[in-house]
Amino acid sequence: MIQIAVMGYGTIGSGVVEVLEINRDSIARRAGEEIAVKYVLDLRDFPDDPIQKKIVHDYQEIVKDPQVRIVVETMGGVEPAYTFVRAMLQAGKHVTTSNKALVAEKGAELIALAREKNVNFMFEASVGGGIPIIRSLNSCLTADEVEEITGIVNGTTNYMLTRMSEEGMEFGDVLREAQAKGYAEKDPTADVKGYDACRKIAILTSLVCRQQVDFEDIHTEGITNISAVDIRYAKAMGRRIKLLAASRKVEDGYVALVAPCMLDASHPLYNVNDVFNAIFVHGNVLGDAMFYGSGAGKLPTASAVVADVVEMAKHLDVNIAVDWSLGKLELVDHRRLRSRFFVRTAADRDAVGQAFGTVEFVTVEGITDECGFLTQEMSGTEYEERAEKLGGILQMIRVQ
């Protein structure tokens, strides 16, 4: 029997305990031994929950118990998770986490520490919830150079954009609805401003380029300025607006970007709706691939955490190499990326033509006091120059 500890008995932590119970037998068969939860670390007590008898309030109790070989961290946030996880690795325990903030900031360091201690630090659940994208990048797509990763990695904003698209609702209304349904938090900043997606693409990009990508370096736009009018333009073009977190290999490095983007119906991510997540990957020999699933939620995320527990149980004395070094990667300026741009401006068509040359004008019934158009493909830098020349810009959304 392998004893484990769970740090943080919130949504994901309690989901981990539940999944270990629901699929006890098949998990034991795959892990080679039964997995038993010995401790649950939480500040709170749960007097009406059978878990109470496993609750501890001091992480040192877990650190000091040599019976605990594997620790699950589902507390969220960088501190005190970082201190606790470090201590567990130092004590020779394997750790898996669902905590994207911790992984984005301290991933490389914790991977190095795990290697030093001949244990594993895993984080499948930190990106894409139940979608096995981390293990796919580390263990499956090993014959490829990954040249592009583009993901819908935030369920809250994807739900909101889907509702705005289906119902013609405004951002504020759909946010209130999402909060009422529990799909958005009371303080939705991290989701709607793109900060959550930013940390996730930082993790994925670090794994692809095998160096530390600091999330602060990634140009990040959220969906707060996406309006019902934008959605109407998108529909008129047969497109959908999605919040994409993307990174791309360019000649001299990598570009990363989080921004709303217009996709046409032929793009594999076009049909990823509601709270679902999906990650599109282009490999230099594999070509296009996509991984789709529940990007959040108690059980799907816990499923990914427990899959890490099984993997670690099978490798109790083996460090599985993860290629993510502490050396920092300087990203290439995102304005180097070439795309088409959808623009709304208060300027007239003549002015648009003078600034942008040949464009494709888009008309939407009932919208007459502005001018919407699609540019030719150009770099972000070129777009900015031309937009400044034009003036009166009301909105710009990249097109893929």
Next chain:
Amino acid sequence: MIQIAVMGYGTIGSGVVEVLEINRDSIARRAGEEIAVKYVLDLRDFPDDPIQKKIVHDYQEIVKDPQVRIVVETMGGVEPAYTFVRAMLQAGKHVTTSNKALVAEKGAELIALAREKNVNFMFEASVGGGIPIIRSLNSCLTADEVEEITGIVNGTTNYMLTRMSEEGMEFGDVLREAQAKGYAEKDPTADVKGYDACRKIAILTSLVCRQQVDFEDIHTEGITNISAVDIRYAKAMGRRIKLLAASRKVEDGYVALVAPCMLDASHPLYNVNDVFNAIFVHGNVLGDAMFYGSGAGKLPTASAVVADVVEMAKHLDVNIAVDWSLGKLELVDHRRLRSRFFVRTAADRDAVGQAFGTVEFVTVEGITDECGFLTQEMSGTEYEERAEKLGGILQMIRVQ
């Protein structure tokens, strides 16, 4: 340096050699050592190809060379691939294959032999080409009980159905076009009759239920009787016809089936077009997930083979457990599956009502000499009874 041999220098085999060349450095880094092709086994000679100096005609040369630790089998067909692969495993060499016929028929036996010899037998490329579905089932979704797998796993038929849907073409015309483009073979039987998809779902089902599922036991319908008229009905309902290979856990076992199916726009597989493949998986805790990519083609398939080579290079002295025993699983009768059915009949609406009760009639402009309708959900057995009562059945397609 790790020496390998490639058996079969056809499309996939030469793709493997090419991928090892294209991504030599990154593959070496991930494998821990450089991978070098020492032999290529083929009956033919390739006098104008630099590969000629590695060509051998007798597999025993490879068997007898202890320097060769890993062997790639890309010959196709059960024999002589089976004899060769067995000999390689017996000699303590790891083997990866892209050969679905071999894996479907002899997978359990070769896995057992590999375990006995403490080497690995891997077959990522045998299903879904470059899509890492085998490794996902074996190593990623380990916290779940997989309750359903539904795949578009044959690129040829998916291309044909896409073209029929887009262009209103008839089966025969689109087959000729697919053959001209190299998407269908001169003898297209294995693809269009569903035999290829059948072997693939046999492999996936075996991995899920951990027992041997004989492909001969799987009820298999191809797409040869799908007509332009069927496509017009599907369109009238906002649906698409896809050849699905599916297996589902039921109360007392597993059901497996290969058949054309009508999907509506909300199904994750609805938008999988052209030669792309995708595999939808439902896990009891994960919920819905989907894996999408190039299901065939030289480099994508070779990418999956080489990923196996990397995995084996990292586990030269370790057998990675694969849970697929020799014990045969008796499948549950596919007629137990419940679904709605789309039916075309020469009978009139009154007769339809008498046989099937409440149905949804479907009308297509210009089609007046027959009656198309959607049944309520029922079992396949119930459908058959009612269809016999009705008579004059022109077509039946399951609906998901």
